[in-house]
Amino acid sequence: MAFDKMELRDIEVWDGNFAAAQALRQCQIDVVSAYPITPSTPIVEGYSKFLADNYVEGEFVMVESEHAAMSGCIGASAAGGRVATATSSQGFALMVETLYQASGMRLPIILNVVNRALAAPLNVNGDHADMYLGRDSGWIQFDAYSPQEAYDLNFIAFRVAEDHDVRLPAMVHQDGFMTSHTAQGVYTMDDDTAYSFVGDFKPMNDMLDFEHPVTHGVQTEEDWHYEHKARQHNDLMTKVPAKIEEAFASFEKLTGRKYNQVEQYDMDDADVAVVCMGTSVETAREVATEMREKGIKAGVVGLRVIRPFPFMEIKEALEGIKAIATLDRSSPNGAAGMLFNEIAGALFNSDTKALLSGYVYGLGGRDLTKKHLVDLYTELQGNVDAGKVTTPLQQFIGVRGPKLQFL
Amino acid sequence: MSEMKKIKNLKEFSTSADRFEGANLLCPGCAHSIIVREVLNATNDDLVLAASTGCLEVCTAVYPYTSWDASWIHIGFENGSTAVAGAEAMYKALKTKGRLKQPDRNPKFVAFGGDGASYDIGFQWISGCMERGHNMMYVVLDNEVYANTGGQRSSSTPIGANATTSPAGRVSYGETKNKKDIVAIMGAHNIPYAAQVAPNKWKDMVKKIQHGMEVDGPVFINAVSPCTTEWKFDPKDTMHLTDLATDTLVFPLYEIIDGHELNITYRPKNVIPVEEYLAAQGRFRHLFKDEYKYLIKEWQERVDANWAYLNRREEARV
Numbered sequence: 134m135a136f137d138k139m140e141l142r143d144i145e146v147w148d149g150n151f152a153a154a155q156a157l158r159q160c161q162i163d164v165v166s167a168y169p170i171t172p173s174t175p176i177v178e179g180y181s182k183f184l185a186d187n188y189v190e191g192e193f194v195m196v197e198s199e200h201a202a203m204s205g206c207i208g209a210s211a212a213g214g215r216v217a218t219a220t221s222s223q224g225f226a227l228m229v230e231t232l233y234q235a236s237g238m239r240l241p242i243i244l245n246v247v248n249r250a251l252a253a254p255l256n257v258n259g260d261h262a263d264m265y266l267g268r269d270s271g272w273i274q275f276d277a278y279s280p281q282e283a284y285d286l287n288f289i290a291f292r293v294a295e296d297h298d299v300r301l302p303a304m305v306h307q308d309g310f311m312t313s314h315t316a317q318g319v320y321t322m323d324d325d326t327a328y329s330f331v332g333d334f335k336p337m338n339d340m341l342d343f344e345h346p347v348t349h350g351v352q353t354e355e356d357w358h359y360e361h362k363a364r365q366h367n368d369l370m371t372k373v374p375a376k377i378e379e380a381f382a383s384f385e386k387l388t389g390r391k392y393n394q395v396e397q398y399d400m401d402d403a404d405v406a407v408v409c410m411g412t413s414v415e416t417a418r419e420v421a422t423e424m425r426e427k428g429i430k431a432g433v434v435g436l437r438v439i440r441p442f443p444f445m446e447i448k449e450a451l452e453g454i455k456a457i458a459t460l461d462r463s464s465p466n467g468a469a470g471m472l473f474n475e476i477a478g479a480l481f482n483s484d485t486k487a488l489l490s491g492y493v494y495g496l497g498g499r500d501l502t503k504k505h506l507v508d509l510y511t512e513l514q515g516n517v518d519a520g521k522v523t524t525p526l527q528q529f530i531g532v533r534g535p536k537l538q539f540l
Numbered sequence: 541m542s543e544m545k546k547i548k549n550l551k552e553f554s555t556s557a558d559r560f561e562g563a564n565l566l567c568p569g570c571a572h573s574i575i576v577r578e579v580l581n582a583t584n585d586d587l588v589l590a591a592s593t594g595c596l597e598v599c600t601a602v603y604p605y606t607s608w609d610a611s612w613i614h615i616g617f618e619n620g621s622t623a624v625a626g627a628e629a630m631y632k633a634l635k636t637k638g639r640l641k642q643p644d645r646n647p648k649f650v651a652f653g654g655d656g657a658s659y660d661i662g663f664q665w666i667s668g669c670m671e672r673g674h675n676m677m678y679v680v681l682d683n684e685v686y687a688n689t690g691g692q693r694s695s696s697t698p699i700g701a702n703a704t705t706s707p708a709g710r711v712s713y714g715e716t717k718n719k720k721d722i723v724a725i726m727g728a729h730n731i732p733y734a735a736q737v738a739p740n741k742w743k744d745m746v747k748k749i750q751h752g753m754e755v756d757g758p759v760f761i762n763a764v765s766p767c768t769t770e771w772k773f774d775p776k777d778t779m780h781l782t783d784l785a786t787d788t789l790v791f792p793l794y795e796i797i798d799g800h801e802l803n804i805t806y807r808p809k810n811v812i813p814v815e816e817y818l819a820a821q822g823r824f825r826h827l828f829k830d831e832y833k834y835l836i837k838e839w840q841e842r843v844d845a846n847w848a849y850l851n852r853r854e855e856a857r858v
Binding site for chain 1 (some may be wrong): 586588590598601602603604606608609610611612614615616618619622623624626627628629630631632633634636637639640641642645664665667668671672722744777821
């Protein structure tokens with residue numbers, strides 16, 4: 134029985150979850166192995182409903198935990214087909230063991246991560262704690278700031294991950310509730326156009342090719358483990374960025390929508406810049422425009438690709454900037470924030486004279502308001518005027534009680 | 541249609557083509573390789589195999605070598621079952637979509653795990669696979685101990701066994717908990733087929749494996765696998781130990797069809813006292829001290845009670 138195509142309007146009103154579910158349908162995923170968790174559940178519910186209504190052909194395996202969900206994805210992917218799932222927060226944490234196994238086995242699985250805080254205390258709202266937990270797992274990580282981007286980046290993720298020169302899994306992140314449950318206009322592709330962008334899945338070392346049996350997931354000790362890990366990392370750092378650029382360029386040609394590894398906003402002549410991720414990028418862009426009316430030359434740098442970290446593009450974007458604030462939406466728990474460290478690392482051997490300060494914000498879904506960002510840009514301008522960092526190295530935005538800071 | 545091997549005698553069986561090579565790192569006398577060969581040799585069909593982390597896995601797929609002449613996957617300790625279930629789901633998807641490279645084949649999906657991977661850490665994953673109805677077989681290589689990590693107790697370790705985490709000592713007789721009845725638990729998932737097998741009774745085993753491969757749906761097999769290293773017996777005595785296990789009724793051989801039809805498939809002509817089984821293994825040596833001899837009596841009573849229970853179930857068809 135052939136599946137039916139779905140007629141979409143040019144612009145649909147979708148939330149981030151449904152946008153991702155539609156992308157999975159249009160990519161015609163062969164197997165989704167999944168376990169529900171707030172706020173990502175509607176993505177896999179969407180796929181199973183599309184299956185029930187014959188808008189997709191495949192197998193939906195509703196397993197008994199997120200660990201089993203990714204285990205099933207690994208088995209299915211090694212068998213030789215297109216595989217995806219979705220999760221958040223605690224489910225992501227439960228998956229962590231298998232995330233490393235999936236990437237180490239070079240299986241191009243797509244995981245939609247709807248970002249949510251990690252317990253304790255238990256919290257269902259959006260922050261980036263789960264996203265940060267995945268950053269050493271060997272996956273490619275894309276960050277969507279809106280439902281449109283959650284839709285688009287799924288296609289891009291499949292195209293990059295399944296490339297035979299890459300063969301690495303990829304996550305598409307979106308902010309819990311702020312993106313996943315907020316409906317916006319989404320420009321769509323028709324089913325044929327969308328599918329043609331990802332193309333047919335081309336199996337490699339597939340277990341179901343019985344003429345060529347394969348062994349997946351071997352043991353290596355000190356004699357080979359290092360070579361496997363180093364080559365995987367090297368592929369991420371050297372091969373993947375070019376493939377991402379290629380996918381971004383093809384996608385722009387197809388849809389007119391342009392993506393960059395580092396998204397710059399008003400950065401050409403900026404004095405002060407905020408570096409952030411997720412929905413905060415849009416808020417920061419609005420505030421940057423307003424700051425310019427007040428005479429502060431403000432810009433925004435949004436990270437579109439978290440892993441592999443775009444060192445050169447970050448360096449380029451922040452060249453000549455006088456003061457930079459990094460906004461980490463995850464508790465660093467005993468260090469400077471991840472963004473602070475990565476930006477510092479990217480700029481350290483450059484000619485930058487930028488003053489760098491770190492901020493933690495929005496934990497457990499606490500709002501980042503425009504007022505917060507106005508204050509922040511004002512502090513950055515204060516640093517520029519003083520010629521030194523006048524604020525603590527690490528501050529917390531919007532936390533109640535006594536002011537918390539470090540250094 | 542499934543293609544099962546027609547095997548008349550042991551010689552024919554032992555000389556049939558192997559998809560599990562003798563070139564592996566398992567201990568001399570390890571029953572795992574015997575069981576695996578008996579499972580794989582039951583069919584001529586293509587195989588998609590998985591192993592959970594454990595002795596079998598670390599001894600058969602050390603890069604750049606493999607002992608497997610069939611598609612094989614290992615992910616982790618707890619998820620060998622789900623690895624095969626995922627592959628089986630992909631097979632179904634590609635079959636529906638007409639994308640199988642060899643559409644005329646009839647592959648069998650089989651996962652192996654030790655008792656640690658099956659009774660303990662992977663228990664939930666197996667339960668999920670059985671409940672969801674994947675067309676797959678899960679085989680436990682039950683040596684009643686975490687052998688790969690050096691002899692810690694699992695929930696399959698029987699009372700009185702000396703294990704590194706339940707050691708016998710001046711005031712301890714070793715493991716104090718009873719072995720988990722995993723075949724009954726898996727049978728209670730109302731799967732088409734669950735069975736206990738032993739490598740010495742190879743005809744019984746091949747019959748069960750072939751039946752399991754022919755039914756549509758999940759199949760659970762628990763195979764007794766005497767461990768020369770942890771049970772502490774001479775490697776040449778593996779089959780002798782297996783004979784003792786089945787003929788003392790410590791490991792009774794039976795099957796459960798559709799969760800309720802229990803059949804005992806082997807009734808020893810001469811039932812051997814359990815004491816002989818215990819005496820043949822170093823892990824039970826301390827039970828023969830005067831103060832622990834009551835445990836040997838209890839062992840016999842437990843085995844008798846279990847045998848009576850199985851007989852009652854068989855008679856009552858429950």
